[in-house]
Structure formats: C-alpha cells, structure tokens
Amino acid sequence: MKINQVLKALSHPIRREVIAKLRDGPQSAGALAANFGVSKPTMSTHFAALKEAGLITAERDGVTIYYHLNVTVAEEALSAVMGILGAGEKKRGVTKTKGKGAPA
Amino acid sequence: MKINQVLKALSHPIRREVIAKLRDGPQSAGALAANFGVSKPTMSTHFAALKEAGLITAERDGVTIYYHLNVTVAEEALSAVMGILGAGEKKRGVTKTKGKGAPA
DNA sequence: CGTCTAATTAGAGATTTTTCTAATTATCGT
DNA sequence: ACGATAATTAGAAAAATCTCTAATTAGACG
Secondary structure (H helix, E strand, O other): OOHHHHHHHHOOHHHHHHHHHHOOOOEEHHHHHOOOOOOHHHHHHHHHHHHHOOOEEEEEEOOEEEEEEOHHHHHHHHHHHHHHHOOOOOOOOOOOOOOOOOOO | OOHHHHHHHHOOHHHHHHHHHHOOOOEEHHHHHOOOOOOHHHHHHHHHHHHHOOOEEEEEEOOEEEEEEOHHHHHHHHHHHHHHHOOOOOOOOOOOOOOOOOOO
C-alpha cells in the first residue's frame, strides 16, 4: 500500500463519495457514475485512481463492471493516517530559545 | 474543518513529514525547512497549505516563527477519515442482477 | 455477423500544484 | 537609522490534475 497514492486518491470529493457508496456493497461503474454530475469517462478516471491506490477492485460480470471496496487496504490506510496524525498522543513542550544563540 | 483542504494538505509527503515532526513539539519554520531538499519559499508554501487546512498554527517569537500542530484539528481529521474509510464496519453483500433487466 | 449496452482509452484544453529565484516584510541589536 | 537574520510574498515556469468529446474495446444476443 502506497500511502501517497492512497491519500491522493482520498483528496478528491468524488472519489471519497465513491468509497462511501461502496461501503454498502459492490456497485457497477454506471450505477456509481449516476450519482455525480460528471461524464462517465471522468468517472472512469476516478475509478482508475482508486484502483491504482488499491482501495477498490474491479470484477467483470458480462458487460458490467462491479467495483468493490478493498476493506484491507482501507484499514491499512486508516492506520497509516493514524500514524501521521498522531492518534491522540501527547508529547513534550516547546524548545524555545529566546536569547542570543537562537535556533534557525 | 474543511475535510477537502485537510486531505489535500495530507496528500503531499513533505507536508505529512512536517506534521510528523510537529508531533514532537513546536519547531521554527527554518528548523523544519532544514529537513527537506527544497527551498525555504517552497516550504513556506507548504506551511501555508497546512495553516489553511487548520492543521498547524503559527506563533512569532521575535524574528522566528514557530509552528505548532493543531491537535484538535488533527483529531477531527482522523475521525473524518475513519468516517470515509468505514473504520472496519462490515456491510451487506452484492446486489447482482444477472438477467435481462440489468442494472446500470 | 451486426448491433446494442457498459465501460474504457485517446487526445486535448483549462486549472491547479509544485517549485524556483528575486524582492519584500518584520524584528532585533548596535 | 543601519545591517543582519528569519520568513514571507511576487512572479513565473514545469508538471500534474480534472474534465470534456470522440473513438475504441468487450461482451451479450438475435
């Protein structure tokens, strides 16, 4: 899981909404696309970004493609974000140096 | 807290590293900038993005500016990401319709 | 095979992001 | 006031992102 790809994927509202919808179960590309005011090719690009990030997987059934949320990657991503944001841990105070030998 | 700004802020490796460093306590702009292979003005831009997102705050002490992690916003952001990624909840199965009256 | 549906890839334009150098602002100390 | 230090703003170039329309691929079915 590449955290950079995952966070870039999460940095667009449409892609976040897609993930939210897929939490209720797999859905076809077309059904997903119907929820947003952009063209289908644009949605394809967003699906591709999510797929690249590993957050979703595609499954073809006949002519229809169903996207599934990859729960494992979603959980890994969440852990990673916890690691970055600190998950509520407290740390030591300022190391302020007021006098002459000032810090950078 | 605007989740879009926060996630965009998190979508750059340098900005994530800055947050990580600030978890150990406030640091000056210059001290932070010293850790990355980019110019100081570039770092200023990154600080501005983090500040816009509310993830850090600035405090001037003489000629030096100290950045602090905004723990509250960091925690809110984490909650928001949990909401998006689902925080490990399980949901119902596929609603696959194989026959004629196919879904979109 | 021809045609219809579902979705993607191709190509291009507009906007945003990232980064740089140069100039400016703000503060301190003499 | 002057000069040094810390950091930002200004302006511009390069790269990435987002979106569109048109064309293509893939499969189903009569």
